[in-house]
Amino acid sequence: xxxxxxxxxxxxxxxxxxxxxxxxxxxxxxxxxxxxxxxxxxxxxxxxxxxxxxxxxxxxxxxxxxxxxxxxxx
Amino acid sequence: xxxxxxxxxxxxxxxxxxxxxxxxxxxxxxxxxxxxxxxxxxxxxxxxxxxxxxxxxxxxxxxxxxxxxxxxxxxxxxxxxxxxxxxxxxxxxxxxxxxxxxxxxxxxxxxxxxxxxxxxxxxxxxxxxxxxxxxxxxxxxxxxxxxxxxxxxxxxxxxxxxxxxxxxxxxxxxxxxxxxxxxxxxxxxxxxxxxxxxxxxxxxxxxxxxxxxxxxxxxxxxxxxxxxxxxxxxxxxxxxxxxxxxxxxxxxxxxxxxxxxxxxxxxxxxxxxxxxxxxxxxxxxxxxxxxxxxxxxxxxxxxxxxxxxxxxxxxxxxxxxxxxxxxxxxxxxxxxxxxx
Numbered sequence: 001x002x003x004x005x006x007x008x009x010x011x012x013x014x015x016x017x018x019x020x021x022x023x024x025x026x027x028x029x030x031x032x033x034x035x036x037x038x039x040x041x042x043x044x045x046x047x048x049x050x051x052x053x054x055x056x057x058x059x060x061x062x063x064x065x066x067x068x069x070x071x072x073x074x
Numbered sequence: 075x076x077x078x079x080x081x082x083x084x085x086x087x088x089x090x091x092x093x094x095x096x097x098x099x100x101x102x103x104x105x106x107x108x109x110x111x112x113x114x115x116x117x118x119x120x121x122x123x124x125x126x127x128x129x130x131x132x133x134x135x136x137x138x139x140x141x142x143x144x145x146x147x148x149x150x151x152x153x154x155x156x157x158x159x160x161x162x163x164x165x166x167x168x169x170x171x172x173x174x175x176x177x178x179x180x181x182x183x184x185x186x187x188x189x190x191x192x193x194x195x196x197x198x199x200x201x202x203x204x205x206x207x208x209x210x211x212x213x214x215x216x217x218x219x220x221x222x223x224x225x226x227x228x229x230x231x232x233x234x235x236x237x238x239x240x241x242x243x244x245x246x247x248x249x250x251x252x253x254x255x256x257x258x259x260x261x262x263x264x265x266x267x268x269x270x271x272x273x274x275x276x277x278x279x280x281x282x283x284x285x286x287x288x289x290x291x292x293x294x295x296x297x298x299x300x301x302x303x304x305x306x307x308x309x310x311x312x313x314x315x316x317x318x319x320x321x322x323x324x325x326x327x328x329x330x331x332x333x334x335x336x337x338x339x340x341x342x343x344x345x346x347x348x349x350x351x352x353x354x355x356x357x358x359x360x361x362x363x364x365x366x367x368x369x370x371x372x373x374x375x376x377x378x379x380x381x382x383x384x385x386x387x388x389x390x391x392x393x394x395x396x397x398x399x400x401x402x403x404x405x406x407x408x409x410x411x412x413x414x
Contacts, residue, residue, distance in 0.1 A: 005326075005350055012314055012328040016300055041268045042232065045309035045333045045341065046301050049276055053329065053347050053373055055154075056395070060349055061317050061325055062358050062365035063282070063293065 112385075112413035113165050119409035121157040125401065156180035169197040185251075186214040201229040205239070217252075219245035225262075233268040247287065253359015254287035272303040289359055293319040307335040322354030323365055339381040347373045371397035375405075387411040 040046065051057070157180070163173035177189040191209045198204045204226050211219040223241030230236065243258040259282070266276040280295040297315040304310065311331040318324050329347035336342055349371045357364045375393035382388065391407040 005352075008328065008348065008350070009326065016298075016312055016314065036271055040272045040303040041270070041274045041301075043303065043309070045335075046274050046303055047266075049299050049301055049311050051278075051297060051313065051315065052377075053327075053345070053375070053393075056347070056349065056371070056373060057295075057315060057317065057325075057327060060351065060365070060369060060371060060397075061293075061319065061323055062356060062363065063319070 115161075115163040115411060115413045117159070117161040117163075117409065117411045119157075119159045119407065121154065121405065121407040123155050123403055123405040125403050154179045154181055163193075171195045184215070188212040198226075203227045207241075211245075213249075213251075215251040217245060217249035219243065219249065235266045237264040238262065251360065253289065256284060256286040258282055258284040274301045275299065276301065286359065289321065291319055291321040293317065309333040319356070321356045321358075323351060323356055324353075325349060325351035325369075341379045343377045343379075345373075345375045345377075347375075349373075366399070369398060371395060371401075385413050 157177065159175060159177035161173060161175040163171055165171050171194075173191075173193040173195070175189075175191040175193070177187075177191075179187040179189065181187055189209065189211050191207060193208075194206045196204050204224070206224050207222065209221040211221075213219070221241055221243040223239055225237065225239030227237045228235065239262045241260050243256070243260070245252075245256050247255045249255065261281045262278070263280075264276065264278045266274060268274045276299040278295075278297040280293075282291075282293040284291050284293075295315065295317045297313060300312045302310045309332070311333070313329045313331070315327040315329075316324075317326070327347060327349040329345060331343060331345040333341055333343040349369070351365070351367070351369045353365045353367045353369070355364050355367055373393055373395045375391060377389060377391040379387070379389040388410045389408075391405075393403075393405040393407075395401070395403040395405065
């Protein structure tokens, strides 16, 4: 179980770091490029990200009955 | 409580068919939503879940001194079986929006919940939005709970934003079915940073301090999203969530979501989520409910969102859930937002 968990954790971290480095290597935002953000990094799909499975986490961690499930003003 | 929930095949198929017929959607931003764009906004959402398999968990082996003994540890998941909500938001002047929401939840066979929320959102400056909420919960098992909170969102620049909320939840001694009196402070912080033309990162931290009649704990939830936009008009979100509770629960849940523009008014999204925990078989006070050690689950969901016009947005979602407790569940959701 612990080995399996570590493997998944390791894989997740590697994916995160790998994608992050690839993205970072693509360059930073300049003022001239700001308008392009509308269609990319600031488009609705990218800006409205949220955990739409948050309900699962609250139920599985068992804390829905102590206020956590109810708490989400955002 | 031994329950075997059967698959409501006909109902499910009907629901899926209806969802497809209506060509669905996803409510993107919430909370500090775009309330300042239209005079009125009406949202309706329905959710239905069925269980295709649900078996009583195996007994847990305990030790009392040197003597081992078995004890039944039922973990009955309280996934809402049916849920419906209606929300109305109205613009009051050009800087303030007021909203009211009613939600009905059929939690399980003997528990229904009514939830009412009042919300005030105010534009405090060019880039700052403030929020105040008051919430009331009424449970059919004979108790109520209350929650109030305030928060703010600050768009520091087109590249950076931060958000913070604080809330207090309270229920009294009459809430015996879920463990009695409880007071909970929670603080939520969120930050988003655009890294490149097509990459953004978002981090979230949530802290809970619960003091109850019989239990007390603190919990920490940390989440990070890496968000990448691709030339195919696709957004890819990698998410990692970590949870720790001082009563003895640690869990992590990585997920990946792909959102694709079909056309500029239609978005199809697919998501896979994995969950795994370590738990000291913790109970939060609700009779017969524990968080078992080694719980593993997988969820796959697909959602279609379509903006039919500036006034009408519709969405539908299907989620399949499977856990090591032999809970297999289908969840269907259908919603619409009408602005006028």
